[in-house]
Amino acid sequence: MKFNVTEEKIADIQADCEIVIVVDGALDHKWVREKGDLETLDFKGKLDNVAFLPHQHRVYTGVDSLDRDEIRLAVANALKAIRKAKYRSIKIGSYVKDCPVTNTKAIVEGALLGTYRYDRYKSEKEPFTIEEMIISLEEYAGKTLNLDPAKKAVAEAEIIAEVTNHAKEIVNTPPEDMTPVLLAEYAYEMAKDLENVTCFIGDENFLEEEKMGAFLAVSRASSHPPRFIHLVYKPEDAQKRFVFVGKGLTYDSGGLSLKPSEHMVSMKADKSGAAAAISILEGAARLKLPFEVHAIIGACENMIGGNAYKPDDVLVARNGKTIEVRNTDAEGRLVLADCLCYATDQKPDYLVDLATLTGACVVAVGEYTTGVMGHSSPLKHSLMSAATKSGELTGSLPFNRYLKQLLKSNIADISNISSSRYGGAITAALFLDNFIDEPYKEKWLHLDIAGPAYVEKDWGYNQAGASGAGVRMCLYWMKEHTYTKNDTHHKKEQ
Ligand code: BES
Ligand code: ZN
Ligand code: ZN
Helix, strand or coil: CCCECCCCCCHHCCCCCEEEEEECCCCCCCCCCHHHHHHCCCCCCCCEEEEEEECCCCEEECCCCCCCHHHHHHHHHHHHHHHHHHCCEEEEECCCCCCCHHHHHHHHHHHHHHCCCCCCCCCCCCCCCCEEEECCCCCHHCCCCCCCHHHHHHHHHHHHHHHHHHHHHHHCCCCHCCCCHHHHHHHHHHHHHHEEEEEECCCHHHHCCCCCCHHHHHHCCCEEEEEEEEEEEEECCCCCEEEEEEEEEEEECCCCCCCCHHHHHHHHHHHHHHHHHHHHHHHHHHHCCCCEEEEEEEEEEECCCCCCCCCCCCEECCCCCCECCCCCCCHHHHHHHHHHHHHHHHCCEEEEEEECHHHHCCCCCCCEEEEEECCHHHHHHHHHHHHHHCEEEEECEEEEEEEECCCCCCCCEEEEECCCCCCCHHHHHHHHHHHCCCHHHEEEEEEECCCEECCCCCECCEEEECCCCCCHHHHHHHHHCCCCCCCHHHHCCC
């Protein structure tokens, strides 16, 4: 779908169909032409109300306010309602208020995120016919209109939504078709098409050389060998260095601490952190952000077999710390331990790991919300405020010294599980903390995306399956760093 912005009046634009956003029941707005029909259909003009009038070729979609996430949702709802009508072009009026950027971006993101479908394995694919969406800024046109900011907003929103959809595609791919080797190939091919991006791939020998004993142990029982993936986007004169680390379990059976059948289904999604890190890097490169960005991924499978690592094993991580294995299903933290050691060697200004790490996080904050953990409150807050703008939900989970003590081991430096059943999301993060060198503690954030990364029913503008969790919040967050402190105008618009 292509997007065009114009100052032309919505009524004068030629298109097969029109989307009308109705704000908080305002059925008297000049863009509402069929008030009577809408009342008959019980369309109230509130969030999640949609009314498609096929004879008029108009679809009405409600919002409670012009909050940008409601706009994303309204556009996605409208496109869903007209999907079967096979239109080729559609037009939409933007309530631009005092700025043509925010709503334009939300319209584009809502359209692209909302119309994503994973149909690779469907024999009959439902065709998507809309080729063009024309966005009218007529409400803004009274003022001196420069279309450039709106065009730039479209281009940025397209990139952000497309790379989010790429993350969904990786996660939705079944485990046999997205093994560690295939995931590394995906990253390598992606890097070839991007400017200023390089990709290094390490195999088992590399893991041995790097003394990544924890990562190796998790990988050992799989017939698919592990891969270490390191992508770097390095533009000229980069201002800051962002390092993203992703958990890339292309399958998590639980290992010898085997998962029960119901919990094993959907564990192809245990590579969601990796998918997010790869897609964040793609987004950063395509947005040409003025930062050096790294994506470091530990990709492997957690399987069973005669050579599987086992409860009671003691592993040695890259930084020399010893880990007593008490549950092989707490494998993500073992892979991340070695990757985080490697990540701190890159001397990051910001270090963020993304992982479907714990079921406990889903219990704590629900399946739609990412758990945010770290030592620095300002850092947590800056990411969380960017997340809200991006449309992603976050909740902060607090560290404390008592939870930290629950990871003590009698025979090694640390145990891979907590001795208590409570606070599992936080104790998992506190385990990772052992692998962050002192100077980087305040620069580190841990994002537990176990809930939102993969939900087995539609929610908002997300489809059942993968949602690309983490991608939009991190890209919005990095973009916020591109503005200087007194550049308040841009900060507000973005
Ligand atoms: N990959 C799972 C976490 C998970 C659970 C992700 C549900 C998505 C949805 C992780 O490796 C795991 O199994 N964690 C265990 C930890 C426990 C053994 C301490 C868990 O959450 O039960
Ligand atoms: Zn597990
Ligand atoms: Zn896992």
